Amino acid sequence: MTTARRVAFDALKRIDGDGAYANLVLGAMLDRTDLSGADRRFATDLVYGTTRMRRACDALVDRFVTSPPDPATRTLLRLGAYQLEFAGVPPHAAVGETVALAPKRVRGFVNAVLRKVSTVDMVWPSEFARLSYPDWIGELLTSELGEDAAMRSLARMNEAATVSVRADGYVQDLSSQWVAAAVEAAPGERVLDVCAAPGGKTTAIAATGASVVAADVRPHRVELIEQNVKRLGVAGVEAVVADATDPPFEPGAFDAVLIDAPCSGLGALRRRPDARWRIRPGDVDELTTLQRRMLTACAPLVRDGGRLVYSVCTLTAGESIAHPLPPGFEVDDREPPTGDWRRFGHGWRVLPHEADTDGMVLLRYRRAT
Numbered sequence: 001m002t003t004a005r006r007v008a009f010d011a012l013k014r015i016d017g018d019g020a021y022a023n024l025v026l027g028a029m030l031d032r033t034d035l036s037g038a039d040r041r042f043a044t045d046l047v048y049g050t051t052r053m054r055r056a057c058d059a060l061v062d063r064f065v066t067s068p069p070d071p072a073t074r075t076l077l078r079l080g081a082y083q084l085e086f087a088g089v090p091p092h093a094a095v096g097e098t099v100a101l102a103p104k105r106v107r108g109f110v111n112a113v114l115r116k117v118s119t120v121d122m123v124w125p126s127e128f129a130r131l132s133y134p135d136w137i138g139e140l141l142t143s144e145l146g147e148d149a150a151m152r153s154l155a156r157m158n159e160a161a162t163v164s165v166r167a168d169g170y171v172q173d174l175s176s177q178w179v180a181a182a183v184e185a186a187p188g189e190r191v192l193d194v195c196a197a198p199g200g201k202t203t204a205i206a207a208t209g210a211s212v213v214a215a216d217v218r219p220h221r222v223e224l225i226e227q228n229v230k231r232l233g234v235a236g237v238e239a240v241v242a243d244a245t246d247p248p249f250e251p252g253a254f255d256a257v258l259i260d261a262p263c264s265g266l267g268a269l270r271r272r273p274d275a276r277w278r279i280r281p282g283d284v285d286e287l288t289t290l291q292r293r294m295l296t297a298c299a300p301l302v303r304d305g306g307r308l309v310y311s312v313c314t315l316t317a318g319e320s321i322a323h324p325l326p327p328g329f330e331v332d333d334r335e336p337p338t339g340d341w342r343r344f345g346h347g348w349r350v351l352p353h354e355a356d357t358d359g360m361v362l363l364r365y366r367r368a369t
Helices: 004-018 022-031 037-052 054-062 071-085 091-099 104-119 127-131 135-145 147-156 174-182 200-206 219-232 281-301
Strands: 190-193 211-216 237-241 254-260 302-312 329-331 342-344 347-350 360-367
Touching: 004 022, 004 037, 004 071, 022 037, 037 054, 037 071, 054 071, 054 104, 054 127, 071 091, 071 104, 091 104, 127 135, 127 147, 135 147, 174 200, 174 254, 174 302, 174 360, 190 200, 200 211, 200 219, 200 237, 200 254, 211 219, 219 237, 254 281, 281 302
Parallel strands: 190 211, 190 254, 211 237, 254 302
Antiparallel strands: 302 360, 329 360, 342 347, 347 360
């Protein structure tokens, strides 16, 4: 019999052992079951929660483990620990149902460890372990935000994301909606969205009556843009395959250019349960280089007096305000038209715990005439 815990365990083995993405592997597995809506939601919480709280679950378990268990058993212990510490599952069910998933050879071991987890109070080795983040992420955000704001943001990104639905039915985080609004597109304008997939900001901009060229470097991602444009019935969008570091457009061809740049995603970790374990400090440096190349290549596409808008769903200066001002541009220091933004250098930032949104940084420039 397929149960929510069995699906969760099988998915977690793929995520932990094979590096599969949580949202992709779980969705495919759930589609092959006849689980009820409640059980699907429970399985989703178990997978996302156990993945997100991996470090904390290991800390709970490792107090009672003298030698490293095999990978599948490690995953099972994490699943049990998550239910006991974070999911609010009664101990008898969390322990008993998890032990039932174990092979006979390790059932006694899993039972003994989880029973101890359920009865022995935890003394956390650090706040970053309790909140289940790699030390480098916790330390980076602490240095960027200060200890209080960092801890609040980290804690908020351990909670499920709020679902925000636009008037047209498109599901999009409020912070992303605020970025699209900050372009301040007007009817008849020509706007370029250079990292447009899957098309959320593109369709929001096009709804103003502007004409939007929606570009992405990957053809299958451009197909996603086209699908969303068609589904929402938005007019005035041309989806194209194009590289934002070498865009095939004429200088000065657009009234506004939006660069919603690839980034570390350190402000949107609540949506991506496995992202905190994938990103590495060196990745941030590489992304910063890529972002600067995009800014350098796309700035000339803005007409005289036009607007260049840059955003990243992270919280750090290195990926945002540390980038040099594009030549020929001045900072547009007006307040954004909508959103819970706070001043951040010459730009604006929203923090997850303050606005109940993804963390985001917004920079706006205007080309001199």
